[in-house]
Amino acid sequence: FLSSPCGRISQILPLTSPARTNPRSETTTLRAQRRKKSNLQIIVEGREISDQDIQSAIQTQVESAAQSEYAVAEGLQREAPDKAHAAHDAHHNYPRVLLHADRLGRDATKRILNVLPKQKALVSTTAEWKRLQRHASETISQTHLRDLLKDEERCDSMFATHDGVYYDYSRQQATSETMDLLFNLAEKQELTSRIDQMFSGEKINFTEDRAVLHTALRAPRDEAGTVFVDGLDAIKEVHEVLDQIKAFTEAFRSGQITGYTGKRMRNIVSVGIGGSYLGPEFLHEVLKTEAEGVTSSLGYSLRFLANVDPVDVERTCADLDPEETLIIVVSKTFTTAETMLNARTMRQWLWDFMGDDIDVVRKHVVACSSVSATDKVAEFGIDTENYFFRFWDWVGGRYSVCGAAGAVPISLLYGFDIFRKFLDGARSMDQHFRNAPMRENIPIIMGLLGVWNSS
Numbered sequence: 165f166l167s168s169p170c171g172r173i174s175q176i177l178p179l180t181s182p183a184r185t186n187p188r189s190e191t192t193t194l195r196a197q198r199r200k201k202s203n204l205q206i207i208v209e210g211r212e213i214s215d216q217d218i219q220s221a222i223q224t225q226v227e228s229a230a231q232s233e234y235a236v237a238e239g240l241q242r243e244a245p246d247k248a249h250a251a252h253d254a255h256h257n258y259p260r261v262l263l264h265a266d267r268l269g270r271d272a273t274k275r276i277l278n279v280l281p282k283q284k285a286l287v288s289t290t291a292e293w294k295r296l297q298r299h300a301s302e303t304i305s306q307t308h309l310r311d312l313l314k315d316e317e318r319c320d321s322m323f324a325t326h327d328g329v330y331y332d333y334s335r336q337q338a339t340s341e342t343m344d345l346l347f348n349l350a351e352k353q354e355l356t357s358r359i360d361q362m363f364s365g366e367k368i369n370f371t372e373d374r375a376v377l378h379t380a381l382r383a384p385r386d387e388a389g390t391v392f393v394d395g396l397d398a399i400k401e402v403h404e405v406l407d408q409i410k411a412f413t414e415a416f417r418s419g420q421i422t423g424y425t426g427k428r429m430r431n432i433v434s435v436g437i438g439g440s441y442l443g444p445e446f447l448h449e450v451l452k453t454e455a456e457g458v459t460s461s462l463g464y465s466l467r468f469l470a471n472v473d474p475v476d477v478e479r480t481c482a483d484l485d486p487e488e489t490l491i492i493v494v495s496k497t498f499t500t501a502e503t504m505l506n507a508r509t510m511r512q513w514l515w516d517f518m519g520d521d522i523d524v525v526r527k528h529v530v531a532c533s534s535v536s537a538t539d540k541v542a543e544f545g546i547d548t549e550n551y552f553f554r555f556w557d558w559v560g561g562r563y564s565v566c567g568a569a570g571a572v573p574i575s576l577l578y579g580f581d582i583f584r585k586f587l588d589g590a591r592s593m594d595q596h597f598r599n600a601p602m603r604e605n606i607p608i609i610m611g612l613l614g615v616w617n618s619s
């Protein structure tokens with residue numbers, strides 16, 4: 165906040181320390197003048213910033229933040245998206261103000277908090293959070309896990325189970341009191357209604373103004389018509405793509421789909437990074453030693469290409485016959501530099517063997533990408549009609565394994581039915597997450613322990 169109305173902060177000087185950090189004489193004078201009022205001085209471009217400056221800078225932001233809430237509440241988002249966007253941006257600056265304050269130190273935070281209107285309580289300012297903080301410093305920091313583990317009653321109570329998944333959290337640095345405090349915090353933050361908002365497609369990802377709907381990726385077909393995003397029936401769309409992947413998989417595995425030279429394709433190279441790589445690879449690692457996975461993948465191979473080191477490309481395809489190889493470019497945005505570089509390298513590899521023909525790309529390269537990247541997929545030379553498997557902006561990259569990003573490589577290697585089972589498992593956990601009471605709810609407990617451990 166200080167950088168926009170006042171200029172860039174150049175120095176922050178605690179007034180109690182000697183003048184060694186600031187040679188400017190006028191600043192020294194200022195410091196002397198203000199010594200009695202405050203023990204912190206903020207210098208911006210040679211000028212000291214007063215409490216009043218801070219207050220007016222914050223006021224501007226807080227006013228637009230207040231308008232933002234109003235705008236969104238009034239449904240302006242639908243009628244005037246630009247306005248709502250600007251309002252959203254301003255709104256997000258509110259926590260940022262505190263973040264800056266935090267960096268400036270305790271004195272600055274205090275001064276800033278004093279001038280901030282009591283508008284929206286951050287989680288860290290709630291009584292439930294403070295109770296957790298006290299509990300952490302007064303009790304848990306003095307307790308060794310070794311001693312916690314001696315308490316049988318405690319250990320017996322710290323587990324949750326659902327559908328064959330058994331979650332034992334007795335090795336966490338936590339007691340049943342910790343859990344009580346965490347559940348209180350979750351209640352205070354209205355977690356249950358936030359979960360419902362997520363499942364129903366509300367745009368809870370407010371930084372990108374998007375829904376967070378990976379759960380729709382594993383919702384059953386008969387739930388079509390229940391979740392809409394910007395007027396589109398999310399679950400219906402999901403099943404259209406799953407049907408497309410199923411049909412493509414069957415054609416690929418039965419040899420109906422062949423490469424450019426008519427050979428049957430047996431090797432799959434999945435190019436992608438981050439969420440477009442780790443999820444599918446994790447699934448592959450799990451399945452490749454499972455009896456069902458071993459038999460269903462016989463005769464096929466799947467490799468991942470995520471690294472841009474040229475030796476990695478060599479390692480991935482040195483022993484592959486390009487005529488029998490299908491390249492999957494997995495990228496939600498279809499712009500990620502590493503992925504696109506590897507995709508171009510693999511395209512060249514195909515061209516080097518089979519000739520510089522666009523049909524080589526149309527027969528050997530498929531894309532898993534978001535609907536909004538369709539033009540880029542087409543530009544690359546991929547057949548967007550038959551070789552493009554889409555997902556949506558409301559699928560976060562790290563969850564895309566349940567969408568085309570995971571479905572295509574895993575189904576081609578192991579068959580669609582195995583992938584379907586994975587979706588069914590995820591669906592079962594979604595239902596548990598949505599319906600189980602908090603104290604038995606595995607994802608909620610894991611989330612709360614995540615908050616506990618990282619804070």
Ligand SMILES: O=P(O)(O)OC[C@H]1O[C@H](O)[C@H](O)[C@@H](O)[C@@H]1O
Nearest residue numbers: 437438439440495496497500561
């Ligand atoms: O799928 P893409 O658009 O190529 O992005 C790939 C990855 O890029 C970055 O690493 C992001 O942090 C990830 O969240 C994302 O999954």
